[in-house]
Amino acid sequence: MKLLQLLLPLAVFAALPVAAQQTLIPAQSTLGFTFKQMGVSVDGKFTKFTAQVNFDPAKLPTSKVAFAVDIASATLGLPEIDAELPKAPWFNTAKFPQATFASSAIKSLGGAKFEVAGKLSIKGVSQDVVVPVTMTQAGAVTTATGVLPIKRLAFKMGEGEWADTSMVADDVQVKFKLALNGVGKL
Amino acid sequence: MAVVLHWVLGLAILGMFGVGVYMTDLPFSPWRVKLYNWHKWAGVTILALSIWRLVWRLTHRPPALPQVIVLGMPAWQTRAYHATHYAMYALFFTVPLIGWAYSSAAGFPIVWFGQIPLPDMLPVDKEFAALIKPLHQISAFALVGLAGLHTAAALKHQLIDRDGLMQRMLPGRG
Secondary structure: OHHHHHHHHHHHHHHOOOOOOEEEOHHHOEEEEEEEEOOEEEEEEEOOEEEEEEOOOOOHHHOEEEEEEEHHHEEOOOHHHHOOOOOOOOOOOOOOOEEEEEEEEEEEEEOOEEEEEEEEEEOOEEEEEEEEEEEEEEOOEEEEEEEEEEEHHHHOOOOHHHHOOOOEEEEEEEEEEEEEEOOOOO | OHHHHHHHHHHHHHHHHHHHHHHOOOOOOHHHHHHHHHHHHHHHHHHHHHHHHHHHHHHOOOOOOOHHHHHHOOHHHHHHHHHHHHHHHHHHHHHHHHHHHHHHHOOOOOEEOOOEEOOOOOOOOHHHHHHHHHHHHHHHHHHHHHHHHHHHHHHHHHHHHOOOHHHHHOOOOO
């Protein structure tokens, strides 16, 4: 009896309505970034990242998105420069192995467009951002895409001699395409 | 005009050769990125000026060699001078074009002076880039080698033959 009394509240809690969980399809998802180096555009990407998505288009107030990026998976496809990324002036991967994003509010703009407000943390620096997201559905897969412009110096990306923005521009476009299973009809 | 282009391009090419040799030995740093970009911008400028140089050369015959010099030169020297000049003109274009192709294939489009994006000569292909990279270096060394031979020959005429041949290339006549 005592056990049941203990377990009952737990069972009730578990049954509380929470936006259903979706799963990320890593093979169809991409997370990349583009920046300019002396006028020349350079593209990079992260090959390892995970997402916890509780998204219900009909229940936005209880919907949540959380993201974790494996910083060591960053690559520009250029071995010489990739060797620089984990160093202290750049990602300082040993000290900050993950970048994260946690949403605080999701707003619908109509037409499958959303604004996801949340905290972006890179290299130990947290910033409030608003991420524009466009969603499209094809069968069981929902794809969320968007571009978030950030300033690299705000996150201490490129310290010391690399802080010179005439060398590497401050503006970085973070581009994402997340394929999700289990999203309700938009 | 031919005289001006000759000296400007000669100095530019030698300068860029020096920068090229120096910059590839540097460890990765903002300074190296700067040098690489300046080297490319200068290379494209050299290419553009070389086109102008070639057009000018094809439309303006240089003065004929003085008879005394023509008579004084053995046939092999005449052949050598023609061959060297043809080869140098060919390399004026080959060296920067391979450099541009290498940069494109390696995934670094060239933005001239950081302002004007130039078309990619080739799609990105890292393996191909690795293949042609040595060609840029080899052809650059060949060009500088020929320039050295060219300079030595000019000095031979000036100091050994004392035939005043160099006069026609000195500023004040262009």
